[in-house]
Amino acid sequence: MDWDKLRIFHAVAEAGSFTHAGETLNLSQSAVSRQISSLEESLGVTLFHRHARGLLLTEQGELLHKTARDIFGQLSMIEGQLLDSKQLPEGPLRITVAEFIGSTWLAPNLGRFREQYPDIQLTILLDDRILNLGMREADAAIRLYKPEQPDLIQRQLTTLNFRICASSSYLKKHGTPKDIKDLQSHTLIGFPENVPAPYADPNWLFRIAGVDPEDYNKIIMMNSLYAIQRAVESDAGIASLPDYMIRQNPDLQIILPEAERAGVDMYFVYPEERRHSRRIAILRDFLVENIQKTGK
Incomplete structure (x- = not known):
C-alpha cells in the first residue's frame, strides 16, 4: 500500500471532505481526490460514498480508517518520545483541559509561563470530553475525574470547593x-x-x-x-x-453557606511512556507552583 496515499486517506477520513483535507495537506482539492481514487483503484474497493454534503466512509473505508488512525497515532507518540529526549525545554506541547478551567484559571497564568519558557509551543484544547492521551489526542490533561487507566501517571493539583x-x-x-x-x-x-x-x-x-x-x-x-x-x-x-x-x-x-457539595479533585495526567518528557514535567511543576502560591 502506497504510504503517501494512506497519509492522504487518513487526512480525508478525519476531515470528512477533500477540500478540508487539502487545506491541511497543502494540496488542491483535485489532487486529493485523484489520490483517493488511485488508492481505491489499487485496492479494488470503494472507500468513500460521495455526497453533495460531504464524504461518508464505506464499511471498507471504516476498516482502513481505524487501522490508519492507529498507525498515525503510534507515529505521533514516537515523535513525542523523540522530542522528549531533548534536554532543552522546547517544542510543541498539547494539553486538554475542561473549558472553564482553561478559561478562568489556566489562561490567566499563561503570560508568566511564556516568559519562563518561550520555546515551548503550547496548544490548549478547551474540551469537557475525555480525550485519548494514549492515541496522542493530547500530550497531557488537566482532569476533574480521577483517571482509572493504569498506564496514566496522575498528580493531584488541588480540590475545587x-x-x-x-x-x-x-x-x-x-x-x-x-x-x-x-x-x-x-x-x-x-x-x-x-x-x-x-x-x-x-x-x-x-x-x-x-x-x-x-x-x-x-x-x-x-x-x-x-x-x-x-x-x-x-x-x-x-x-x-x-x-x-x-x-x-x-x-x-x-x-446558604451550609449547603456544600463534595469537593472535586483536579489532576494533571499524562501517559506512562511520556514520564521522561521535559516539557510535560515543566508544565506540571509550573501548575503545582502556581497553586501553592495562590491557593487555587
Missing part, C-alpha cells in the same frame, strides 16, 4: 434565600442533560433544591461553567460555582 452564589443586585431584587426550599422560587442555572460534563454531578444544586429541570420553568441551562459565571454576574440567577471563580468578582455573594 463549590458554593451557591448570586450577584448582590439579583439578591436585592429577588431576595436572599433563607433555606434550601427557598431556592424553588428563584431562577437556577445549571448544565443541560446529555452533554459532556466537566465533573461529576454538575447539577447538585437542582438536586438539593428538589427541582426537576424538566418540570421547572425558572431555569437556565448552559454547557459552560464560564458562561454560567458570567450569567450570574449579570443578575440572571443563582448557580453553584467553585470558590476561586466566586472570589474573582467581589459582587458575587455566597448564599
Whole structure:
C-alpha cells in the first residue's frame, strides 16, 4: 500500500471532505481526490460514498480508517518520545483541559509561563470530553475525574470547593434565600442533560433544591461553567460555582453557606511512556507552583 496515499486517506477520513483535507495537506482539492481514487483503484474497493454534503466512509473505508488512525497515532507518540529526549525545554506541547478551567484559571497564568519558557509551543484544547492521551489526542490533561487507566501517571493539583452564589443586585431584587426550599422560587442555572460534563454531578444544586429541570420553568441551562459565571454576574440567577471563580468578582455573594457539595479533585495526567518528557514535567511543576502560591 502506497504510504503517501494512506497519509492522504487518513487526512480525508478525519476531515470528512477533500477540500478540508487539502487545506491541511497543502494540496488542491483535485489532487486529493485523484489520490483517493488511485488508492481505491489499487485496492479494488470503494472507500468513500460521495455526497453533495460531504464524504461518508464505506464499511471498507471504516476498516482502513481505524487501522490508519492507529498507525498515525503510534507515529505521533514516537515523535513525542523523540522530542522528549531533548534536554532543552522546547517544542510543541498539547494539553486538554475542561473549558472553564482553561478559561478562568489556566489562561490567566499563561503570560508568566511564556516568559519562563518561550520555546515551548503550547496548544490548549478547551474540551469537557475525555480525550485519548494514549492515541496522542493530547500530550497531557488537566482532569476533574480521577483517571482509572493504569498506564496514566496522575498528580493531584488541588480540590475545587463549590458554593451557591448570586450577584448582590439579583439578591436585592429577588431576595436572599433563607433555606434550601427557598431556592424553588428563584431562577437556577445549571448544565443541560446529555452533554459532556466537566465533573461529576454538575447539577447538585437542582438536586438539593428538589427541582426537576424538566418540570421547572425558572431555569437556565448552559454547557459552560464560564458562561454560567458570567450569567450570574449579570443578575440572571443563582448557580453553584467553585470558590476561586466566586472570589474573582467581589459582587458575587455566597448564599446558604451550609449547603456544600463534595469537593472535586483536579489532576494533571499524562501517559506512562511520556514520564521522561521535559516539557510535560515543566508544565506540571509550573501548575503545582502556581497553586501553592495562590491557593487555587
